[in-house]
Amino acid sequence: MPPTPPRLDPDRRRRRLELLAALADAKAAREHRHPQRLHGARLRELIAARRRLVG
Template sequence: MAPSPPRLDPDRRRRRLELLAALADAKARESAQPQRLRGARLRELIASRRRLAN
């Protein structure tokens, strides 16, 4: 039988759960944004990346 993974200490486990909850919340908010806002954000990121590359 395969050994079970080691248990995380309570503090680390709490921080991990908080991080996963924040990530899920961010994903939910992002999917709720209108398409034009997501497109504008994407264009902004592309433009800033081009500025950094040049």
């Protein structure tokens, strides 16, 4: 059985979750305002994945 990582103290864990939630909200807002950026990012990701598979 692999060792489990040490648990963060509750205050630090709460702050980390708040930060991750804020980052997710900011990303969603940015994607909502600029959907063409999201489309371009997905397209670039698909091209990169195909290159990795092919090459």
